Amino acid sequence: xxxxxxxxxxxxxxxxxxxxxxxxxxxxxxxxxxxxxxxxxxxxxxxxxxxxxxxxxxxxxxxxxxxxxxxxxxxxxxxxxxxxxxxxxxxxxxxxxxxxxxxxxxxxxxxxxxxxxxxxxxxxxxxxxxxxxxxxxxxxxxxxxxxxxxxxxxxxxxxxxxxxxx
Numbered sequence: 001x002x003x004x005x006x007x008x009x010x011x012x013x014x015x016x017x018x019x020x021x022x023x024x025x026x027x028x029x030x031x032x033x034x035x036x037x038x039x040x041x042x043x044x045x046x047x048x049x050x051x052x053x054x055x056x057x058x059x060x061x062x063x064x065x066x067x068x069x070x071x072x073x074x075x076x077x078x079x080x081x082x083x084x085x086x087x088x089x090x091x092x093x094x095x096x097x098x099x100x101x102x103x104x105x106x107x108x109x110x111x112x113x114x115x116x117x118x119x120x121x122x123x124x125x126x127x128x129x130x131x132x133x134x135x136x137x138x139x140x141x142x143x144x145x146x147x148x149x150x151x152x153x154x155x156x157x158x159x160x161x162x163x164x165x166x
């Protein structure tokens with residue numbers, strides 16, 4: 001995934017998922033999209049106190065003030081990056097690891113963070129992003145195709161690798 005809106009959405013959902021089961025986020029995804037203006041960064045960047053209060057009273061989403069405020073701050077940071085040396089997609093993809101990694105043979109071989117995710121988290125934070133530690137950054141890298149952690153022999157692994165290289 002390389003489009004700004006999609007990457008911003010994934011970043012937000014990864015942050016909201018932190019500490020929760022993914023199924024919780026997946027079940028609430030449509031509500032998140034409605035609540036956060038379909039994750040259009042320009043619109044979310046304009047959210048104010050009234051919007052924060054609206055979001056904190058919305059039972060369709062995860063109502064965590066720090067995460068809600070991080071999603072708004074991250075929208076502002078996403079928009080701000082457009083005026084810098086590289087926009088959000090370029091910033092994220094600049095941290096893709098070399099394609100020399102072997103396919104994990106078991107779930108024990110799948111890492112929770114890497115030097116690349118640590119560097120990505122630091123760069124995002126340096127640019128005003130919040131709720132983006134190295135583990136969240138690595139989950140984003142997995143979700144967006146920067147890394148392919150499908151196990152060796154998984155029927156989807158080759159498809160994901162082809163999409164990653166495209």
